[in-house]
Amino acid sequence: MNPLAGYLLVAALLFAIGLAGALTRRNAILVLIGIELMLNAANLNLIAFWRYGSHPEALTGMMFAIFSIAVAAAEAAVGLGLVISIHRHTRTTDLDQINRMKG
Amino acid sequence: MSFAFYVVAALTLAGGLAAVLLKNLVHCALALTVAFAGLALLFLQLDAQFVGFVQILVYIGAVAILVVFAILLTRGSETPKSSEIFSRTWLAGLVVAAAVFAVLGWAVLQAAPGLPYATVAPMVTVQEIGAALMGRYVLPLEIVALLLTAALIGAVIVAMHEKEGAR
Numbered sequence: 001m002n003p004l005a006g007y008l009l010v011a012a013l014l015f016a017i018g019l020a021g022a023l024t025r026r027n028a029i030l031v032l033i034g035i036e037l038m039l040n041a042a043n044l045n046l047i048a049f050w051r052y053g054s055h056p057e058a059l060t061g062m063m064f065a066i067f068s069i070a071v072a073a074a075e076a077a078v079g080l081g082l083v084i085s086i087h088r089h090t091r092t093t094d095l096d097q098i099n100r101m102k103g
Numbered sequence: 104m105s106f107a108f109y110v111v112a113a114l115t116l117a118g119g120l121a122a123v124l125l126k127n128l129v130h131c132a133l134a135l136t137v138a139f140a141g142l143a144l145l146f147l148q149l150d151a152q153f154v155g156f157v158q159i160l161v162y163i164g165a166v167a168i169l170v171v172f173a174i175l176l177t178r179g180s181e182t183p184k185s186s187e188i189f190s191r192t193w194l195a196g197l198v199v200a201a202a203v204f205a206v207l208g209w210a211v212l213q214a215a216p217g218l219p220y221a222t223v224a225p226m227v228t229v230q231e232i233g234a235a236l237m238g239r240y241v242l243p244l245e246i247v248a249l250l251l252t253a254a255l256i257g258a259v260i261v262a263m264h265e266k267e268g269a270r
Contacts, residue, residue: 005215006104007145010112012211014119014138016204021123023196024189029128029173033135036166037119040142043154051149052218056225059235063243065154066232069161070247074254076166080173081258087177088264096190 007048015041028083028093032076039072108148115141127182128174136167150224153232 018037025031043065050061087093118138125131139162146155190196236244 001104002215002218002220003104003108004218004220005211006108006112007149008211009208010116010145012204012207013116014142015207016200017116017119017123019203020197020200023199024193025123026187026190027128027183029170029177030123030131032173033122033131033170036135036162037122037138040139040162043158044142044145047146047149047151047154051151051225052221054219056221056227059227059232062151062154062227062232063235063240065151066157066236067243067247069154069157070251073161073166074251076169077258078254078261080169081262083173084176084262093177094187 004048004052008045011041011044011048014038014044026094026096028086028095028098029080031095032079032083035079036072036076039068039075043068043072105148108145111141111144111148115145126185126188129171132167132170132174135170136163139163139167151227153227153229 015038018034018041020034021037022031022034025034046061046065046068050056050059050065053061083093086098090098092098115138118134118136118141121134122131122138125134139158143155143158143163146152146158
């Protein structure tokens, strides 16, 4: 098999796993874990294309992955802060029970 | 495809699956760490040493610890009942995820014969990455620095404990 296709298939499967976790789990933290898995799958795609693309010395894909990691870290911090704040207000992280926007 | 690729890919996917399927949230965080480590190994296999080590530092060192802190602060370490793991609309979510994987897998397999083979591994030193970050990519770097500062302050303010009657 083409090595690039192998990496792309792994990334697609990881993305699907993350998406399934984000869509099916009840706990808000598990949803964030699913989102992290999806972002990592996208990073794997970027790095694989950088490695097997035509101009790896231009570093485009690698820079994209580095910035993506930084943005994902910011997202995780804010997301988990929101989960803690919601838990303080409603005493639950069960997304099926969080059904109102009133504070 | 090398044998090492299959081993690391299986490790990563098993970690990801366990992270979304396990019942206890602390076990989920541990499985997530395994998935992150597998991804770092995949990056190293792709000759992206710098990104591989950044992955270990940022994801295993920071994000996984942050997830564990959030789990413990929200008392999520108590194992929920089996009926309370998945949401009421889990079947629809599973169908959407399967459909997305079908589309992605179909696209990859369609394009597979035309994908490029790279025989020579690109040699990129950390010095070149630093020069690119300080030269061509300096504006995105500054924006990311601003974003991280804003996210740090925002996360602290959002999660800060409000005193009774303070507002």
